[in-house]
Amino acid sequence: MNKQNRLIGIFFVIFGASFWGVGGTVAQHLFQSGNIDVDWFVTTRLFIGGILLLSSQLVSSNRKHLFQIWKEPTSRNRLITFSLFGMLLVQYSYMASIALGNAAVATLLQYLAPIFIIFYFIVKGIQKLTRSDLLAISLTLLGTFLLLTNGLFNNLSVPFSAVIWGVISGLSLAFYTLYARSLLESFSSVIVVGWAMLLAGIVMNFVHPIWAIEAINWSASIYIALGFTILFGTALAFWMFIKSLEYLTAKETTLLGTVEPLTAVVSSILWLQLPFGTWQIVGGLLILVLVVYLSLQNKKK
Template sequence: MKRRTGLFLVITGAIFWGIGGTVAQKLFQQSAIDVNWLVTTRLLIAGFLLLSVQFFGKDRSQILGVWKNRRTAVELIIFGLIGMLGVQYTYMASIKHGNAAVATLLQYLAPVMIIIYLILRKHTVLNRRDLLTVLLALVGCYFLLTNGSISQLSVPTLAIGWGVLSGLSSAFYTLYAVPLLKQYDSLVIVGWSMIIGGFALSFIHPPWQIDFTSLTTESYLYLVFVILFGTMFAFWFYIESLKSLSPKETSLLGCLEPLAAVLTTVFWLKESFGFFQWGGTVCIIGMILLLALNKKSTSIASKPFKKEKPLVVS
């Protein structure tokens, strides 16, 4: 029963992440909601809720304890501003200018970017598995963004730019957070980083500066889904699943996120997706599975799929 509960939690969490991006795209299209406002509101509310879960369910002393060490406090602020805010903003901007499917798949290129970074810094050597991973990512991106036509892009340039920045931010997010996660629970680190990022962005677009009367009931329901289910519950369920499943199992099932994003974008929002784009999607999901199944990789790029306290960014 415990294992079944874990499977239900990780599958539900991954699907929530994937659908959350598609629902955000629907909000942008239907309600003309500003990206800055959505990211600010999403981060502040979800961060507060995650810290509330920590307060009532785990070691509440960590919530304030993380600020008592000056070095840790500075690292958390940097992580919140560059890591969390960087990932969330670039991801949403990519959705705004393109679609949730492409944005999610481009963000999942982060492990490949980490591999390339480590090789350039001579922290690891390129092995056959890493080479196959990079090739799958490159081929997948080519088909995804061009639909097999060299002469033109099938995705807006801005969407591609923000998506690549999302992958880079995700790579930084993953590498930078490792020392923090060794000292504190994931809910504490992610909860505070969301609040820090949301607070910083609120100076650009305060969450109260929106014409709420222009939002329909449907828009409010979409907002609730993006903030609660697509962010707070998705992360919480993923972390809780680790109590009954191995990190490898949760990582493999987490691959349902890009699949859910693609399927809901195509079949719910009726976005066109060509034959070669489906092929590119298969390549990128195959790359994710290859990394998740890697038992002996010496690359840090595999750690987001193997460590005990995985971070998620969508």
């Protein structure tokens, strides 16, 4: 892989993850200030995000490829699996963790994904357990403990249910990252992400229909925030993240994507005045440092 392609991949993953991180903070604002239901929010951003991406493909010169992913049973089945256990699960679990806790902690918990990927590689025999992996796992456990407790064993900074959903989002992000590569070998990132979002949105409509919402008292800021999360925090963020997999490995993409928790924490503190204890900051920094370290190690290899 040449240097230019690597830089393109890094560009996509950093900007996509940044949109994702800020989008999480904006979502927290919508849950708290707009009293927006999580189920409806996930339905709306997936359904509309999918339509936007597929529409962009429809008006492009490659529109003839839009439905090819459905023609082969193998690709069709993989798309459905990816939509339900990748796109839908990572979206719902992440938003549920934000709604029950906050965007900063939810995003940092989601970035346990590199550790799950390491475990997967080791179990599958793709790589051996190295000192770097042991260091990463140890720092992650310590950082997660400090993040969630602020150094006190009998104190959780967020409800336990938020922690559970956060861990699920980490597992689903690991699956999302690994499983997407096989689809990207045959189809463009816009087609893969667009169809996955639309399918997930259709499924969520059976849980909470997109039209079942009272928007009478919404202010202009609520509409702007909702539009941002759909366009930038969903459609563009997911597309750029998946697009980066065409230039980088799954492990690199997930590791470099840790700019997401950084933007989520900073935007939560500056905009939402989220209180963050000293040991929570230390824990968050540990998680960020370890993924940067692993990314550099991976680049050397």
